[in-house]
Amino acid sequence: NAGVTQTPKFQVLKTGQSMTLQCAQDMNHNSMYWYRQDPGMGLRLIYYSASEGTTDKGEVPNGYNVSRLNKREFSLRLESAAPSQTSVYFCASTRGVSGGNQPQHFGDGTRLSIL
Amino acid sequence: RKEVEQDPGPFNVPEGATVAFNCTYSNSASQSFFWYRQDCRKEPKLLMSVYSSGNEDGRFTAQLNRASQYISLLIRDSKLSDSATYLCAVFNAGNMLTFGGGTRLMVKP
Numbered sequence: 001n002a003g004v005t006q007t008p009k010f011q012v013l014k015t016g017q018s019m020t021l022q023c024a025q026d027m028n029h030n031s032m033y034w035y036r037q038d039p040g041m042g043l044r045l046i047y048y049s050a051s052e053g054t055t056d057k058g059e060v061p062n063g064y065n066v067s068r069l070n071k072r073e074f075s076l077r078l079e080s081a082a083p084s085q086t087s088v089y090f091c092a093s094t095r096g097v098s099g100g101n102q103p104q105h106f107g108d109g110t111r112l113s114i115l
Numbered sequence: 116r117k118e119v120e121q122d123p124g125p126f127n128v129p130e131g132a133t134v135a136f137n138c139t140y141s142n143s144a145s146q147s148f149f150w151y152r153q154d155c156r157k158e159p160k161l162l163m164s165v166y167s168s169g170n171e172d173g174r175f176t177a178q179l180n181r182a183s184q185y186i187s188l189l190i191r192d193s194k195l196s197d198s199a200t201y202l203c204a205v206f207n208a209g210n211m212l213t214f215g216g217g218t219r220l221m222v223k224p
Contacts, residue, residue: 040123042202042216090158104212106158
């Protein structure tokens, strides 16, 4: 059982390039999340999808777009990468629509560097 | 002021010591609370949920103080393998889980 799978694991981009980070979960979870983690900042929520067909902004959505392709997959897109987006990106999922008391299951992370 | 705050540490303790971390939150309407453990260059993993009455899992005890708006994590008889960063997380209405910046623990022989 793979859980939450993120691809790629590492990526280096030039400023202005675009790319999509992929995330898939095989736990039949309803809610999915994208976070970024910077040193000393903890995890900050970029976007989330409470259920298939819905997406909402988190704490730091600027410069990103998301797509909830189906129940399993939730992708994060950087249209025009900036050095400030250099970070480690984590995808997570929870079973319930509301999140609530349920723990979040995380992928391994994508380490993204923008030059 | 950050919504969820933690002392970044590091906390350097000898094996066998007892160590406690606190995490304060600003939203009095917060509903659910968690402690996550994150090893270096790895993803966060749920350590334990925090219940109103306090809860224990082996050497780990979590407590919630709603009046003072903080949660705590107590680790007894520290092991070398406990060395990690401990993140607290607070869930508010609006389906968002907010994380603290993490507290780094280093257990030394």
